[in-house]
Amino acid sequence: xxxERKESLPSVTLPNKSISPISQALGITPILPGESEExxxxxxxxxxxxxxxxxxxxxxxxxxxxxxxxxxxxYEEQKRATIIAEMASLVYIGSSSTRGTLSEVQIxxxxxxxxxxxxxTKAVASIxxxxxxxxxxxxxxxxxxxxxxxxxIALQVKILTGLQSSYEAVTNRKIxxxxxxxxxxxxxxxxxxxxxxxxxxHHDKPKAG
Numbered sequence: 001x002x003x004e005r006k007e008s009l010p011s012v013t014l015p016n017k018s019i020s021p022i023s024q025a026l027g028i029t030p031i032l033p034g035e036s037e038e039x040x041x042x043x044x045x046x047x048x049x050x051x052x053x054x055x056x057x058x059x060x061x062x063x064x065x066x067x068x069x070x071x072x073x074x075y076e077e078q079k080r081a082t083i084i085a086e087m088a089s090l091v092y093i094g095s096s097s098t099r100g101t102l103s104e105v106q107i108x109x110x111x112x113x114x115x116x117x118x119x120x121t122k123a124v125a126s127i128x129x130x131x132x133x134x135x136x137x138x139x140x141x142x143x144x145x146x147x148x149x150x151x152x153i154a155l156q157v158k159i160l161t162g163l164q165s166s167y168e169a170v171t172n173r174k175i176x177x178x179x180x181x182x183x184x185x186x187x188x189x190x191x192x193x194x195x196x197x198x199x200x201x202h203h204d205k206p207k208a209g
Contacts (some may be wrong), residue, residue: 030067032074040070051167061167069162075153082145084111084140091120094127 005068031037044066088108091098098107102123110120116131124134139146 030070043070052146052171058167061163061170064161065163065167066100068163069154071156072153072160075149075156079149081112081144082142082149083135083138084108087111087134090129090134090141091123091127095123097126098123114144 031040044063047066048059048062049067051062051065053059085108088104088111091107092102092104102119107120107123110116121131124131127134129137157202
C-alpha cells in the first residue's frame with residue numbers, strides 16, 4: 001500500500017516587536033534628531049501586523065509605506081511650527097513692552113505647547129490681535145512656505161498610492177496562486193476518489209455464469 005503523501009502549507013510567523021526592519025538591516029536610520037525611535041518602531045510594527053506582511057519583500061513595501069506616512073507627519077508638524085514661529089516673531093517684534101518680560105523663544109514655546117496664559121494673551125492684544133487673528137495673519141505671511149510643504153505632502157501621497165498598489169498586487173498574486181494550488185489539490189483528490197469508486201464498482205460486479 002503506497003504511503004499517502006501529505007503536503008503542508010509553509011508556516012508563517014506574524015511580525016512582532018522584535019522584527020528587524022529592512023532599513024535597519026541595510027544600516028539606514030529613518031529617524032531624524034528629536035524624533036522618537038520608539039514611536040516610529042511601534043507605528044511600523046503595527047502597520048506590518050495590520051497588513052499581514054509575511055515575506056521580506058512585503059515587509060520592505062510596508063516599511064516604505066510607513067516612511068511616506070512618517071514624512072507626511074513631519075511636513076504637517078513643520079507647517080504648524082512655521083505658523084507658530086511667525087506668530088511669536090510678530091508678537092516679539094511688535095510689542096516693545098513684551099521684550100522686557102518675554103523672549104521670542106519663550107513666546108514660541110508657549111504657543112507650541114498651547115500654554116497660552118494671561119501674559120501671552122496681553123502681549124498678543126498689545127499688537128492689536130487675538131490669538132485667532134494673529135494665526136490668520138501668520139498663515140498669510142507664510143503662505144508660500146505652507147504651499148511648498150503642501151506640495152511635499154502631495155508628493156508623498158502620490159508615492160504612497162503607488163506603494164499601496166504595489167503591495168496589493170503582490171499580496172493578491174500570492175493569494176490567487178495559493179487558491180489555485182488548493183483548488184488543484186482538491187481536484188486531484190476528487191479525481192482520485194472517482195478512480196477508486198470506479199475500480200470498486202468494477203471489482204464488485206458479479207461474473208457471468
